[in-house]
Amino acid sequence: xxxxxxxxxxxxxxxxxxxxxxxxxxxxxxxxxxxxxxxxxxxxxxxxxxxxxxxxxxxxxxxxxxxxxxxxxxxxxxxxxxxxxxxxxxxxxxxxxxxxxxxxxxxxxxxxxxxxxxxxxxxxxxxxxxxxxxxxxxxxxxxxxxxxxxxxxxxxxxxxxxxxxxxxxxxxxxxxxxxxxxxxxxxxxxxxxxxxxxxxxxxxxxxxxxxxxxxxxxxxxxxxxxxxxxxxxxxxxxxxxxxxxxxxxxxxxxxxxxxxxxxxxxxxxxxxxxxxxxxxxxxxxxxxxxxxxxxxxxxxxxxxxxxxxxxxxxxxxxxxxxxxxxxxxxxxxxxxxxxxxxxxxxxxxxxxxxxxxxxxxxxxxxxxxxxxxxxxxxxxxxxxxxxxxxxxxxxxxxxxxxxxxxxxxxxxxxxxxxxxxxxxxxxxxxxxxxxxxxxxxxxxxxxxxxxxxxxxxxxxxxxxxxxxxxxxxxxxxxxxxxxxxxxxxxxxxxxxxxxxxxxxxxxxxxxxxxxxxxxxxxxxxxxxxxxxxxxxxxxxxxxxxxxxxxxxxxxxxxxxxxxxxxxxxxxxxxxxxxxxxxxxxxxxxxxxxxxxxxxxxxxxx
Ligand code: ADP
Ligand code: ZN
Numbered sequence: 001x002x003x004x005x006x007x008x009x010x011x012x013x014x015x016x017x018x019x020x021x022x023x024x025x026x027x028x029x030x031x032x033x034x035x036x037x038x039x040x041x042x043x044x045x046x047x048x049x050x051x052x053x054x055x056x057x058x059x060x061x062x063x064x065x066x067x068x069x070x071x072x073x074x075x076x077x078x079x080x081x082x083x084x085x086x087x088x089x090x091x092x093x094x095x096x097x098x099x100x101x102x103x104x105x106x107x108x109x110x111x112x113x114x115x116x117x118x119x120x121x122x123x124x125x126x127x128x129x130x131x132x133x134x135x136x137x138x139x140x141x142x143x144x145x146x147x148x149x150x151x152x153x154x155x156x157x158x159x160x161x162x163x164x165x166x167x168x169x170x171x172x173x174x175x176x177x178x179x180x181x182x183x184x185x186x187x188x189x190x191x192x193x194x195x196x197x198x199x200x201x202x203x204x205x206x207x208x209x210x211x212x213x214x215x216x217x218x219x220x221x222x223x224x225x226x227x228x229x230x231x232x233x234x235x236x237x238x239x240x241x242x243x244x245x246x247x248x249x250x251x252x253x254x255x256x257x258x259x260x261x262x263x264x265x266x267x268x269x270x271x272x273x274x275x276x277x278x279x280x281x282x283x284x285x286x287x288x289x290x291x292x293x294x295x296x297x298x299x300x301x302x303x304x305x306x307x308x309x310x311x312x313x314x315x316x317x318x319x320x321x322x323x324x325x326x327x328x329x330x331x332x333x334x335x336x337x338x339x340x341x342x343x344x345x346x347x348x349x350x351x352x353x354x355x356x357x358x359x360x361x362x363x364x365x366x367x368x369x370x371x372x373x374x375x376x377x378x379x380x381x382x383x384x385x386x387x388x389x390x391x392x393x394x395x396x397x398x399x400x401x402x403x404x405x406x407x408x409x410x411x412x413x414x415x416x417x418x419x420x421x422x423x424x425x426x427x428x429x430x431x432x433x434x435x436x437x438x439x440x441x442x443x444x445x446x447x448x449x450x451x452x453x454x455x456x457x458x459x460x461x462x463x464x465x466x467x468x469x470x471x472x473x474x475x476x477x478x479x480x481x482x483x484x485x486x487x488x489x490x491x492x493x494x495x496x497x498x499x500x501x502x503x504x505x506x507x508x509x510x511x512x513x514x515x516x517x518x519x520x521x522x523x524x525x526x527x528x529x530x531x532x533x534x535x536x537x538x539x540x541x542x543x544x545x546x547x548x549x550x551x552x553x554x555x556x557x558x559x560x561x562x563x564x565x566x567x568x569x570x571x572x573x574x575x576x577x578x579x580x581x582x583x584x585x586x587x588x589x590x591x592x593x594x595x596x597x598x599x600x601x602x603x604x605x
Contacts (some may be wrong), residue, residue: 085588
């Protein structure tokens with residue numbers, strides 16, 4: 001192999017990665033770092049941050065030292081680099097002493113292009129002394145938001161990385177993260193001694209993700225409908241709020257013929273590990289999980305993230321849905337939620353021991369998420385604005401594809417509020433709706449609610465549609481769900497003001513499942529309209545990939561991404577030379593895997 005340090009970034013990109021063009025700011029960043037400068041890089045998941053330190057590590061003299069918080073993530077990256085023919089290794093505490101020693105000696109002997117270490121390892125005196133003796137291309141700090149106490153995942157070890165600036169002042173320092181607000185960014189810059197002109201910030205948008213949020217009526221049935229319609233063969237993550245829900249949903253999906261594995265903190269570490277590995281290493285596996293699952297999952301072909309309950313705030317929603325579509329192919333973020341979920345989130349907040357001030361912030365953050373969930377306009381715009389970013393109406397969310405109809409809900413809301421008032425603000429939503437719809441049952445009769453003037457005044461609307469109205473007026477703050485007292489509905493000051501001042505109000509209409517678009521229509525990707533024979537070829541290539549991956553005990557995507565398989569389907573190369581033109585196939589992968597895949601394509605004719 002030629003000396004890498006002679007190669008240009010463009011050549012490395014093509015030769016090793018098999019890509020022909022840099023994306024977004026990659027080229028600028030790579031040139032900047034190769035010139036010996038520092039950089040803070042904020043880019044959304046899947047934008048291609050890794051290349052920003054990998055390629056300069058290859059093009060500059062010396063080894064790139066990559067600091068990464070999770071051992072599993074490190075190993076994944078190292079596996080992927082080794083597949084490309086790049087000399088990389090991880091040094092961490094999961095290895096035996098001998099392995100660690102040998103790796104460190106080889107590091108000193110200059111054998112590697114990239115070395116991945118945890119912050120604890122890097123900060124060991126012994127390790128730092130070794131580094132004094134080797135030629136270093138750069139330091140890259142992945143998940144750099146962990147350095148700041150303003151970030152969402154502060155780690156004390158990360159904060160100590162500030163010594164890099166003092167100890168190795170002339171070596172380029174790169175900080176990379178997908179989520180850092182202005183305060184966090186400033187903090188990282190201060191700690192690493194970076195200048196303001198070394199910031200590279202890409203937008204937060206994940207254009208390939210389709211967002212949709214709907215009323216939860218029968219969440220499990222809705223989920224089934226969604227998966228059957230869009231993701232029969234795909235990997236996905238289903239988030240639930242409770243362990244019990246996780247277990248039930250996983251069992252239920254299994255009964256429906258899917259491979260669905262539960263994951264939550266109540267399962268043993270061994271089981272969790274096993275399920276996570278199956279998710280990573282097999283195709284078609286769904287994980288049903290509480291939020292305990294996800295940190296450090298960089299599986300690129302997660303095709304959907306479904307929420308059966310509302311999460312706690314927009315940051316969490318963005319982070320969880322962001323696990324979909326890292327490979328840039330179409331993916332879906334799909335959520336159903338109910339008023340009861342909101343009550344549950346409020347209850348979590350209220351029952352915590354945090355100071356009042358903190359609780360107020362949490363409530364506000366939940367409100368912002370409700371604003372997103374109830375919005376009649378483009379979801380992406382609201383999401384991006386929350387992070388200080390912007391876009392046009394996106395054409396790839398439920399509201400853009402099928403704008404919800406609005407209606408004058410003034411009288412209905414007056415009826416709803418007065419029914420809550422007449423029943424003495426003592427009952428939950430189900431009972432109030434029963435009274436509004438004029439349905440008599442034992443509870444209604446026991447309290448004499450069938451004699452009230454509000455009994456039956458809402459008969460013109462279905463019970464489901466009433467739920468949608470109640471959810472919206474709760475999100476708007478006209479009513480309050482009292483989670484401390486059996487989810488009773490109370491009218492807020494804002495609600496009384498609405499009545500007193502005879503305000504008018506517009507709400508969005510109740511939509512049935514059939515009305516809501518399920519996926520991206522206008523900008524469909526080529527393979528979504530694949531012919532039957534192409535689909536068959538894809539499956540055959542996928543089976544070959546799985547076979548190769550299992551033999552090497554690595555996840556299939558480390559061999560080839562789905563996008564590469566689709567590239568092969570599209571081009572149907574008949575020679576290795578032609579195969580080299582498919583994006584994502586560099587020299588080494590061509591040599592290793594070209595023939596077996598060529599055979600699959602040939603035998604498909
Ligand atoms: P991040 O770390 O920002 O989440 P990655 O570095 O993992 O993103 O890159 C996401 C995916 O995009 C990877 O599969 C990577 O191979 C691919 N990718 C990165 N840069 C390019 C490029 N210039 N052309 C094509 N694919 C790219
Ligand atoms: Zn939109």
